Amino acid sequence: MTLTTVLETLDTDRDAALERLFTLLRIPSISTDPAYKPECRRAADHMAADLQSIGFNATIRDTPGHPMVVGHNDSAGPDAAHFLFYGHYDVQPPDPLDLWDTPPFEPRIVTRPDGTAMISASGAQDDKGQLMTFVEACRAWMSTAGKLPVRITIFLEGEEESGSPSLPGFLAGNADELRAEAALVCDTSMWNRDTPAICTGLRGMMSEEITIHAASKDLHSGLFGGPAMNPIRVLAKIVASLHDDEGRVTLPGFYDGVHETTDDVKAQWAALGFDPAEFLGGAGLSVPAGEADRSVMEQLWARPTCEFNGITGGYTGEGFKTVLPAQASTKISCRLVGDQDPHAIRAALRKCVEDMLPADCTVSYIEHGSSGGIALSPDNPSVRRAKTALEDEWGVTAPTIGMGGSIPVVGQFKNLLGMDCLLVGFGLDDDRIHSPNEKYELSSFQRGARSWARILDALSRPAA
Amino acid sequence: MTLTTVLETLDTDRDAALERLFTLLRIPSISTDPAYKPECRRAADHMAADLQSIGFNATIRDTPGHPMVVGHNDSAGPDAAHFLFYGHYDVQPPDPLDLWDTPPFEPRIVTRPDGTAMISASGAQDDKGQLMTFVEACRAWMSTAGKLPVRITIFLEGEEESGSPSLPGFLAGNADELRAEAALVCDTSMWNRDTPAICTGLRGMMSEEITIHAASKDLHSGLFGGPAMNPIRVLAKIVASLHDDEGRVTLPGFYDGVHETTDDVKAQWAALGFDPAEFLGGAGLSVPAGEADRSVMEQLWARPTCEFNGITGGYTGEGFKTVLPAQASTKISCRLVGDQDPHAIRAALRKCVEDMLPADCTVSYIEHGSSGGIALSPDNPSVRRAKTALEDEWGVTAPTIGMGGSIPVVGQFKNLLGMDCLLVGFGLDDDRIHSPNEKYELSSFQRGARSWARILDALSRPAA
Numbered sequence: 001m002t003l004t005t006v007l008e009t010l011d012t013d014r015d016a017a018l019e020r021l022f023t024l025l026r027i028p029s030i031s032t033d034p035a036y037k038p039e040c041r042r043a044a045d046h047m048a049a050d051l052q053s054i055g056f057n058a059t060i061r062d063t064p065g066h067p068m069v070v071g072h073n074d075s076a077g078p079d080a081a082h083f084l085f086y087g088h089y090d091v092q093p094p095d096p097l098d099l100w101d102t103p104p105f106e107p108r109i110v111t112r113p114d115g116t117a118m119i120s121a122s123g124a125q126d127d128k129g130q131l132m133t134f135v136e137a138c139r140a141w142m143s144t145a146g147k148l149p150v151r152i153t154i155f156l157e158g159e160e161e162s163g164s165p166s167l168p169g170f171l172a173g174n175a176d177e178l179r180a181e182a183a184l185v186c187d188t189s190m191w192n193r194d195t196p197a198i199c200t201g202l203r204g205m206m207s208e209e210i211t212i213h214a215a216s217k218d219l220h221s222g223l224f225g226g227p228a229m230n231p232i233r234v235l236a237k238i239v240a241s242l243h244d245d246e247g248r249v250t251l252p253g254f255y256d257g258v259h260e261t262t263d264d265v266k267a268q269w270a271a272l273g274f275d276p277a278e279f280l281g282g283a284g285l286s287v288p289a290g291e292a293d294r295s296v297m298e299q300l301w302a303r304p305t306c307e308f309n310g311i312t313g314g315y316t317g318e319g320f321k322t323v324l325p326a327q328a329s330t331k332i333s334c335r336l337v338g339d340q341d342p343h344a345i346r347a348a349l350r351k352c353v354e355d356m357l358p359a360d361c362t363v364s365y366i367e368h369g370s371s372g373g374i375a376l377s378p379d380n381p382s383v384r385r386a387k388t389a390l391e392d393e394w395g396v397t398a399p400t401i402g403m404g405g406s407i408p409v410v411g412q413f414k415n416l417l418g419m420d421c422l423l424v425g426f427g428l429d430d431d432r433i434h435s436p437n438e439k440y441e442l443s444s445f446q447r448g449a450r451s452w453a454r455i456l457d458a459l460s461r462p463a464a
Numbered sequence: 465m466t467l468t469t470v471l472e473t474l475d476t477d478r479d480a481a482l483e484r485l486f487t488l489l490r491i492p493s494i495s496t497d498p499a500y501k502p503e504c505r506r507a508a509d510h511m512a513a514d515l516q517s518i519g520f521n522a523t524i525r526d527t528p529g530h531p532m533v534v535g536h537n538d539s540a541g542p543d544a545a546h547f548l549f550y551g552h553y554d555v556q557p558p559d560p561l562d563l564w565d566t567p568p569f570e571p572r573i574v575t576r577p578d579g580t581a582m583i584s585a586s587g588a589q590d591d592k593g594q595l596m597t598f599v600e601a602c603r604a605w606m607s608t609a610g611k612l613p614v615r616i617t618i619f620l621e622g623e624e625e626s627g628s629p630s631l632p633g634f635l636a637g638n639a640d641e642l643r644a645e646a647a648l649v650c651d652t653s654m655w656n657r658d659t660p661a662i663c664t665g666l667r668g669m670m671s672e673e674i675t676i677h678a679a680s681k682d683l684h685s686g687l688f689g690g691p692a693m694n695p696i697r698v699l700a701k702i703v704a705s706l707h708d709d710e711g712r713v714t715l716p717g718f719y720d721g722v723h724e725t726t727d728d729v730k731a732q733w734a735a736l737g738f739d740p741a742e743f744l745g746g747a748g749l750s751v752p753a754g755e756a757d758r759s760v761m762e763q764l765w766a767r768p769t770c771e772f773n774g775i776t777g778g779y780t781g782e783g784f785k786t787v788l789p790a791q792a793s794t795k796i797s798c799r800l801v802g803d804q805d806p807h808a809i810r811a812a813l814r815k816c817v818e819d820m821l822p823a824d825c826t827v828s829y830i831e832h833g834s835s836g837g838i839a840l841s842p843d844n845p846s847v848r849r850a851k852t853a854l855e856d857e858w859g860v861t862a863p864t865i866g867m868g869g870s871i872p873v874v875g876q877f878k879n880l881l882g883m884d885c886l887l888v889g890f891g892l893d894d895d896r897i898h899s900p901n902e903k904y905e906l907s908s909f910q911r912g913a914r915s916w917a918r919i920l921d922a923l924s925r926p927a928a
Contacts, residue, residue: 032783092785099681162783189687203686207784216748217563218899221771222667222869223653225799226754226763227740228747232772232794233707239700276691283692284680287823290690299690307685308696309787310778315795319496319626320671320832321556322797322870323773323898330696331779333786335689359751368784405686406786434787435682 002145003457009140010449017139018109018119020050021132021445024089025107025121031066031090032162040066040158043089047156054139056154061174063166066090066158070177073138073154075147076460082151083382083459084180084419086409087131087187088160091123092434099436109442117442126433129440130186130425131156133448140453149460153180157409163207163369164408171416179417182382184455186448187407188425191272191399193441196390196451198383199423200376201301201402202410204336206345207309207368210238210353211329214361218314219324229360231328232313238356239330242306246292249306249334251348257339261302269297272399282430301402305335331368335406342370371408374421382422382459389454390424393447424455466609467921473604474913481603482573482583484514485596485909488553489571489585495530495554496626504530504622507553511620518603520618525638527630530554530622534641537602537618539611540924546615547923548644548883550873551595551651552624555587556898563900573906581906590897593904594650594889595620597912604917613924617644621873627671627833628872635880643881646846648919650912651871652889655736655863657905660854660915662847663887664840665765665866666874668800670809671773671832674699674817675793678825682778683788693824695792696777702820703794706770710756713770713798715812721803725766733761736863746894765866769799795832799870806834835872838885846886846923853918854888857911888919 010017029043030036044060044067051058051071058071069089074080094104102108107121119129134154141148155178159166171178191197214231215224244250276296280286290299299305313328315321334345346367353363376383378400390398403423413419426448432438474481493507494500508524508531515522515535522535533553538544558568566572571585583593598618605612619642623630635642655661676695683692708714740760744750754763763769777792779785798809810831817827840847842864854862867887877883890908891897 032785033781092787093779093781093783095779095781096682161785205686205786207786209784214749217896219747220869220898221769221773221797222669222799222867223764223893223897224747225769225771225797225868226767227744227752227760228749229751229753230771232775233703236700236703236772236775239697240704243697280691283683283688285678285692285824287693288691289693289822289824296691300687303690305685305689307689307694307788308700308778309685309785310780310789311696311700311792312776312780314772314774315557315559316774316776316780317497317557317559319557320673320795320797321496321625321773321898322669322671323556324771325774328775331784333685333689333784335686358753360749360753403686404689405684429687432681433687434684434785 003454006140006144006453007450009144010136010453013140014446017136017449018445021119021129022107024128024132025123026105028105029090029158030093031159033093037066040090044069044158047089050135051154054142061170063170065166068170069156071154073148073152075142076149076151080151081459082153082180084178084183085134085152085154086183086185087134088127088157090158090161091126091128092161094122094436096436101437110439118439119442119445120437120439122438124438125427125431125440126438127160127187129445130427130448133426133445134184134186134452136449137452137456140449141456149456153178160409167409168412168416171412175417179419183413183419183421185407185410185421185423186425188403188423189427189429190425191401193428194394195396196394196398196424196426197401198386198398199403200378200383200400202374202423203304203404203406204340204342204372204374204411205333205406205408206336206342206370207331207333208346208349209329209331209366209368211327211364212361213327213364215324215326218326221322221324224324228324229358230324231361232325234358234361235313235328235330238353239308239311241352241356247290249304251345251352253348254304254345257341258304259338261298272401279429300404302337304337304340307333309333335404337373340372342372346370369408371406371411374410374414376420380420382420385458385461386422386424386455389458390451393451393454424451426451467918470604470608470917471914473608474600474917477604478910481600481913482909485583485593486571488592488596489587490569492569493554493622494557495623497557501530504554508533508622511553514599515618518606525634527634529630532622532634533620535618537612537616539606540613540615544615545923546617546644547646547648548642549598549616549618549648551598552591552621554622554625555590555592556625558586558900560900565901574903582903583906583909584901584903586902588902589891589895589904590902591624591651593909594891594912597890597909598648598650598916600913601916601920604913605920613920617642624873631873632876632880635876639881643883647877647883647885649871649874649885649887650889652867652887653891653893655865657892658858659860660858660862660888660890661865662850662862663867664842664847664864666838666887667768667868667870668804668806668836668838668875669797669870669872670800670806670834671795671797672810672813673793673795673830673832675791675828676825677791677828679788679790682790685786685788688788692788693822694788695825696789698822698825699777699792699794702817703772703775705816705820711754713768715809715816717812718768718809721805722768723802725762736865743893764868766801768801768804771797773797799868801837804837806836810834833872835870835875838874838878840884844884846884849922849925850886850888850919853922854915857915857918888915890915
């Protein structure tokens with residue numbers, strides 16, 4: 001009956017758990033912006049102290065960037081199975097700030113007319129709310145049973161939202177300490193509000209910033225317009241060339257390593273009752289913009305993309321300035337699947353840029369990250385155990401699904417530590433992560449913690 | 465001998481004249497940015513007070529935007545010829561601020577190793593330094609002779625750098641007060657450091673801001689990338705489509721009303737000894753980027769352009785954000801020549817955008833200004849008188865030249881008041897107007913004032 005008691009503890013401790021999450025959400029740990037470096041450190045310190053308070057031997061580990069937090073809890077005994085939980089304590093820049101209904105780092109509960117409630121803040125879901133579901137499950141096990149069902153190492157990074165530059169080196173340098181039977185990651189979504197899911201397929205990512213340089217200084221568009229090369233024009237031609245009229249990416253070799261989705265998998269997906277119109281409609285859209293010959297579900301779960309995440313050049317303030325800019329730049333990210341090679345794709349992109357570069361122009365690059373796609377068998381023992389636990393909590397079967405997003409650490413766990421990842425998360429598609437008014441359902445937070453409490457128990461038992 | 469005495473007065477009053485210019489340069493009258501509205505008003509007040517101090521009946525005139533300054537000086541007597549001097553007291557935004565060697569609104573003299581000196585500040589040339597050459601000439605005439613040689617109205621606007629939205633209404637509403645034999649404008653450049661010039665051809669401008677809207681909110685590029693339309697991709701295709709590979713603008717009807725440069729004019733230009741390599745080299749460039757079958761001089765003085773002055777969309781800060789933006793926008797300006805119709809070109813641009821707009825995208829526009837090109841006969845009486853005066857001051861013949869830039873007021877004086885413009889300015893091509901470290905040669909300021917003192921005298925005499 002221990003699990004039952006743990007679940008009761010989680011229920012009675014709900015208000016305090018929420019306040020603990022709010023404390024974390026109030027720290028503006030924006031990893032990509034150097035101005036917030038001290039705040040990232042503060043978030044790491046906070047998490048290490050919280051883990052220590054529930055029996056983890058937790059420490060801060062310095063890196064060239066933001067620190068890692070590593071905590072071990074061996075209360076299950078030396079012979080128990082060992083799992084690594086991964087999460088990240090950093091968040092994306094919250095701009096545009098004027099689109100937030102309330103300040104991004106002042107978390108609050110917003111209650112809907114139907115009585116359901118959500119937690120509103122930057123990081124409410126991604127990943128602070130999600131990672132705290134696991135921490136709260138551990139807390140309840142420790143306070144109730146005095147020990148966890150399995151040996152757990154909690155590993156938190158602070159650079160997930162800025163390309164994880166320190167992660168590969170840290171994994172390589174601490175492989176023996178971090179290697180476990182499998183990794184547990186809470187950074188994904190449910191199938192819908194009532195149905196949890198286990199993600200067994202993730203897209204990888206190759207991200208790159210490209211700056212085209214022309215004149216040695218900003219020029220007056222009247223005095224120089226005509227003879228002087230305009231880098232916005234050059235950049236636009238490059239950006240425009242990367243997709244054909246059918247939505248396919250034109251880079252040579254881009255689709256090498258992309259595998260066709262099997263009919264079997266397509267049939268499983270069809271059974272999920274995904275509604276493309278509803279999905280797109282939630283974003284104010286109606287017509288799929290990806291590869292014309294692929295379904296929306298394939299475009300999201302099984303096909304790569306090339307997206308422009310930002311573009312800038314010249315005068316972008318209010319009003320008008322007749323400047324002919326010296327440079328223009330864009331941030332590009334390609335989501336990758338199957339065996340696509342991020343390094344080959346980066347090289348192809350750079351070659352394409354250089355082939356299109358006219359006289360008097362030069363290019364510079366900033367490399368923001370490289371990770372391949374990932375796939376896990378639905379027959380993996382951890383997947384099967386988690387499926388049972390989730391069904392016990394939610395009363396429905398948890399499907400194994402794909403996800404359009406990228407969690408580079410999953411590929412690195414596989415490549416550097418030989419470790420598979422069990423991806424269970426409680427986000428919803430309308431959580432607006434990376435956007436103003438990010439939220440996390442209060443029920444996701446509370447039932448997510450209950451779900452992890454059950455999964456921890458299930459992981460200590462034979463697979464169903 | 466009055467003129468000689470006036471010129472001596474200008475020479476002895478140099479230091480005070482420079483301090484007066486500095487006082488004006490210290491006012492950050494950035495017209496396009498609403499935050500600087502009070503500073504624009506302050507600049508207008510300052511100029512009105514200065515004109516009053518030298519015998520002008522000067523007043524501030526409110527407009528829907530920044531105020532106009534109008535001052536009359538009829539000391540030449542009721543039968544004297546009447547000229548309108550036009551200038552503008554506003555400046556462009558000085559960003560990027562980090563590229564300025566010294567703060568843009570703290571003017572200073574920088575002396576080169578060869579002893580020549582320049583005035584460094586935002587607006588040092590465009591147009592505060594230039595307009596003060598005329599004011600100082602008037603001041604010297606008033607303090608020396610007690611009167612001006614001709615009747616002068618000085619008319620200063622504060623919205624030239626932001627599209628002059630209030631100007632047409634103001635001209636139409638005050639036509640009788642402002643109409644004169646000709647307008648005098650000091651907003652152009654010399655041929656080179658030793659050779660003044662009279663500008664008899666100017667390009668017009670059609671400027672437009674285009675925003676492409678796709679999703680109803682910023683999206684996560686992993687969760688939505690593929691099926692969701694990316695407005696940066698749409699905007700890039702539009703921007704890339706506006707020029708062909710030969711540098712020609714592709715908008716239907718764009719070249720309607722563009723006249724071929726006559727052989728006679730080409731011969732005059734050839735005699736000027738313009739060096740395309742030197743011109744482009746000054747901006748760190750070497751290959752002309754305009755229409756492939758036109759000379760650099762034609763591209764600048766006789767051919768229209770379509771330039772992108774700014775582009776923005778998505779995340780443009782440091783680092784990376786995997787956002788799929790809801791919108792992307794660009795600021796476009798077309799320089800126009802001959803009889804090109806800015807309204808027809810705006811319509812053609814909008815039609816092109818709308819023809820390329822995919823499903824789920826909408827477009828919005830901000831109209832920033834419309835003015836046609838302008839040309840003046842070298843036989844115009846004011847041109848001939850000014851030519852003589854400039855030759856007396858500089859000891860060389862002042863050529864009549866074209867200019868790539870646009871001074872919309874010139875077209876509006878012609879269309880609304882039936883008045884030609886005499887364009888004499890003392891800028892140099894390397895003055896970096898609209899760019900960090902804008903400067904004005906100290907010699908331009910001092911000999912510019914002497915030149916206007918002579919031109920005022922010449923305008924009161926029969927044409928040579």
